[in-house]
Amino acid sequence: MTARTATITRVTRETxxxxxxxxxxxxxxxxxxxLPFLEHMLDQVARHGLVDLTLSxxxxxxxxxxxxxxxxxxxxxxxxxxxxxxxxGIQRYGHAYVPLDEALSRVVIDCSGRPGCEYQVEFPRAxxxxxxxxxxxxxFQAFTNHAQVTLHVDCLRGRNAHHIIETIFKAFGxxxxxxxxxxxxxxxxxxSTKGML
Numbered sequence: 176m177t178a179r180t181a182t183i184t185r186v187t188r189e190t191x192x193x194x195x196x197x198x199x200x201x202x203x204x205x206x207x208x209x210l211p212f213l214e215h216m217l218d219q220v221a222r223h224g225l226v227d228l229t230l231s232x233x234x235x236x237x238x239x240x241x242x243x244x245x246x247x248x249x250x251x252x253x254x255x256x257x258x259x260x261x262x263x264g265i266q267r268y269g270h271a272y273v274p275l276d277e278a279l280s281r282v283v284i285d286c287s288g289r290p291g292c293e294y295q296v297e298f299p300r301a302x303x304x305x306x307x308x309x310x311x312x313x314x315f316q317a318f319t320n321h322a323q324v325t326l327h328v329d330c331l332r333g334r335n336a337h338h339i340i341e342t343i344f345k346a347f348g349x350x351x352x353x354x355x356x357x358x359x360x361x362x363x364x365x366x367s368t369k370g371m372l
Contacts, residue, residue, distance in 0.1 A: 177260075178197070178199070179197070179198040179199055179258045179259065179260065179355070180195065180196065180197045180198070180258055181195070181196050181253070181254040181255075181257035181258040182194070182195045182196075182254070183195075183196075183250045183253045183254045183257070185246055185249065185250050185253075187242075187246070189234060189235050189242040189243075189246070190232060190233065190234040190235070190242050190243055190246040191232070191233045191234075192230070192231070192232045192233075192234075192243075192246055192247060192250045193229075193230070193231045193232075194228070194229065194230045194231075194232075194247070194250040194251060194254055195227075195228070195229040195230075195254070196226060196227070196228055196251065196254035196255060196258050197226060197227040197228075197258070198226055198255075198258045198259065198355050199225075199226075200221070200225060200226045200227025200228075201225060201227065202221050202222040202223075202224070202225050202226070202227070203221060203227045203228075204217060204218045204220075204221035204222070204227070204228045204229075204230075205228075205229045205230070206218065206228070206229075206230045207230065207231045207232070208230060208231075208232040208234075208243065208247065209232070209233070209234070209236050209243070210232075210236070210240055210243065210244070210306065212303055212304055212305075212306040213240075213244060213247070213306065213314075215341075216340060216341070216344040217230065217247075217344070219341060219344040219345045219348055220344055220345075220347055220348040220351070221348070222348065223273075223345045223348035223349050223352070224347075224348030224349065224351045224352045225352050226348075226351070226352075228251075230247065230250075232246070232247055234246065239307070240306065240307065240310055241307075241310060241313065244310040244311075244313055244314050245310075245313045245314065245317045246317070247314065247317075248313065248314040248315065248316070248317030248318040248321075249317045249318075249320075249321050250321075251318050251321075251322075252317060252318040252319065252320060252321030252322035252323075253321045253322075255318070255321075255322040255324075255351075256321065256322050256323055259286065259355060261365065261371075262286055262288075262365055262366070262372045263361070263362075263363045263364060263365050264357050264358060264359075264361045264362060264363060264364065264365075264366075265286065265354065265355055265356065265357060265358070265361075265366065266353060266354055266355070266356050266357075266358050266366070267285060267286050267287075267354060267366040267367075267372070268283075268284070268285050268286075268353070268354055269283070269284045269349070269350035269351060269352065269353030269354030269355070269356075270282065270283040270284070270350050270353065271345075271346040271347075271348075271349030271350045271353070272331075272346065273342045273343075273345040273346040273349065274342060275338045275341050275342045275345075276335070276338055277332065277333055277334050277335065277338065278330070278332065278333030278334070278335060278338035278339045278341075278342045279330075279331045279332050279333065279342060280296075280328070280329065280330045280331060280333070280339065280342035280343045280346050281327075281328075281329045281331060281346060282326070282327065282328050282329075282343065282346035282347045282349075282350040283326070283327040283350060284324055284325065284326050284327075284347075284350045284351060284354045285324060285325040285354070286322075286324050286354050286355070286372060287323070287324060287325045287372060288323050288371075288372040289323065289325060290319050290320045290321075290322075290323050290324065290325070291319065291325045291326070292315055292316045292319035292320075292325075292326050292328075293326070293327045293328070293329075294312050294315055294316070294326075294328045295327075295328065295329045295330065296311070296312070296328060296329070296330040296339065296343065297330065298336045298339060299333075299334055299335070299336055300336050303336050303337050303340065308336055308340065311340060311343070315328055315347075324354075328343055328347070330342070330343065
């Protein structure tokens with residue numbers, strides 16, 4: 176079976192990022208971004224998505240985290256699309272509900288080839304520690320654009336911003352895991368009446 180892996184390098188005047196993704200991993204993450212809270216969330220994606228993720232990112236954090244977070248989303252999306260290849264034999268759709276105490280979030284993904292991000296999340300505060308929670312929208316939009324998926328992210332309830340974010344990233348990992356899973360009944364068939372995605 177062909178390995179579903181990809182390595183992406185992105186170098187701009189604002190960031191330098193190297194990212195390797197294995198869709199058929201065991202949940203291992205090696206992360207070095209200068210953004211500990213984002214690393215905590217990406218570790219959730221790896222563990223719950225059963226993907227292996229290696230990420231090194233240097234960015235202009237002296238300005239703020241925006242460029243780094245967005246460019247990590249771009250690279251993860253590019254790696255996802257490259258690793259997935261022609262999408263033959265995958266389930267295509269994935270969804271997950273994940274609770275954490277009072278918080279509950281839902282993520283739904285379609286490996287459609289059409290980028291579209293619906294992000295319905297309200298936070299009770301603007302920051303978790305030093306991290307600006309507005310940047311999570313930028314991360315998911317960047318991922319969506321470059322992975323060419325349809326992604327719906329909804330926080331259904333929650334009072335604690337950390338809990339809300341963690342449920343979103345865990346659900347994102349679980350939804351990805353479901354969507355990219357191979358279905359032996361499909362063989363090399365692409366799951367679309369168009370014959371391609």
